[in-house]
Amino acid sequence: SGKPKLTYFNGRGRMESIRWLLAAAGVEFEEDFLETREQYLKLIQDGHLLFDQVPLVEIDGMKMVQTKAILSYIAGKHNLYGKGLKERAFIDTYVEGTTDLMQMILTLPFSPPEAKKKNLPLIIEKAKNRYFPAYEKALKQHGQGFLVGNQLSWADVHLLEAILMVEEKEPTVLSEFPLLQGFKTRISNMPTIKKFLQPGSQRKPQPDDKYVATVMKILKE
Numbered sequence: 001s002g003k004p005k006l007t008y009f010n011g012r013g014r015m016e017s018i019r020w021l022l023a024a025a026g027v028e029f030e031e032d033f034l035e036t037r038e039q040y041l042k043l044i045q046d047g048h049l050l051f052d053q054v055p056l057v058e059i060d061g062m063k064m065v066q067t068k069a070i071l072s073y074i075a076g077k078h079n080l081y082g083k084g085l086k087e088r089a090f091i092d093t094y095v096e097g098t099t100d101l102m103q104m105i106l107t108l109p110f111s112p113p114e115a116k117k118k119n120l121p122l123i124i125e126k127a128k129n130r131y132f133p134a135y136e137k138a139l140k141q142h143g144q145g146f147l148v149g150n151q152l153s154w155a156d157v158h159l160l161e162a163i164l165m166v167e168e169k170e171p172t173v174l175s176e177f178p179l180l181q182g183f184k185t186r187i188s189n190m191p192t193i194k195k196f197l198q199p200g201s202q203r204k205p206q207p208d209d210k211y212v213a214t215v216m217k218i219l220k221e
């Protein structure tokens with residue numbers, strides 16, 4: 001069908017940033033949800049998972065794995081990777097920061113209850129005192145509507161995803177960051193992103209116990 005095909009569990013995990021970026025680029029995609037360990041083992045036996053891991057994205061005749069490689073490919077293909085080496089370097093830097101922040105949140109549901117209780121406040125503290133101040137400063141210094149250059153990039157999409165994810169845990173997290181508040185409104189209202197934020201889109205809900213149990217069952221972790 002020509003549309004990229006995403007193979008992953010029916011939940012956010014590492015694949016959610018790929019859904020965001022494809023949606024922001026206005027690219028329709030199909031999804032294959034892993035529900036059983038047999039499905040996962042068959043992908044491995046058929047030689048589709050280079051490192052026996054998902055996300056798997058079939059795109060342009062390639063079976064891509066490794067989330068960052070997939071995201072970079074999509075960003076490069078859809079003009080979301082800036083203009084030139086320096087803009088791309090800034091985008092990579094900003095994306096690594098939001099990756100570090102989102103990775104903390106991603107692992108929460110798979111942590112034991114006492115770790116969850118301890119780590120959530122630490123994540124909010126890092127968001128408020130390390131990550132969001134950095135992006136507030138970046139927006140202030142760049143003085144444009146976007147983090148890099150004068151157009152939407154992978155960095156903007158990734159930061160919006162991270163802001164919404166932290167707000168799900170702490171709704172007032174942007175109260176000290178006026179530029180990020182404006183950024184959130186501006187980027188959320190871009191047509192392709194606005195559409196992805198509407199109910200009924202392929203955006204996934206927060207992970208619940210069922211999701212965690214399914215992933216553990218499939219991966220036997």
Ligand SMILES: N[C@@H](CCC(=O)N[C@@H](CS(=O)(=O)O)C(=O)NCC(=O)O)C(=O)O
Pocket residue numbers: 013014015052053054055065066067068215219
């Ligand atoms: N660096 C890889 C890591 C992928 C990864 O660890 N995937 C997990 C599933 S999840 O963490 O995304 O939920 C997996 O397939 N684990 C199976 C295994 O590592 O044997 C990426 O970014 O894609």
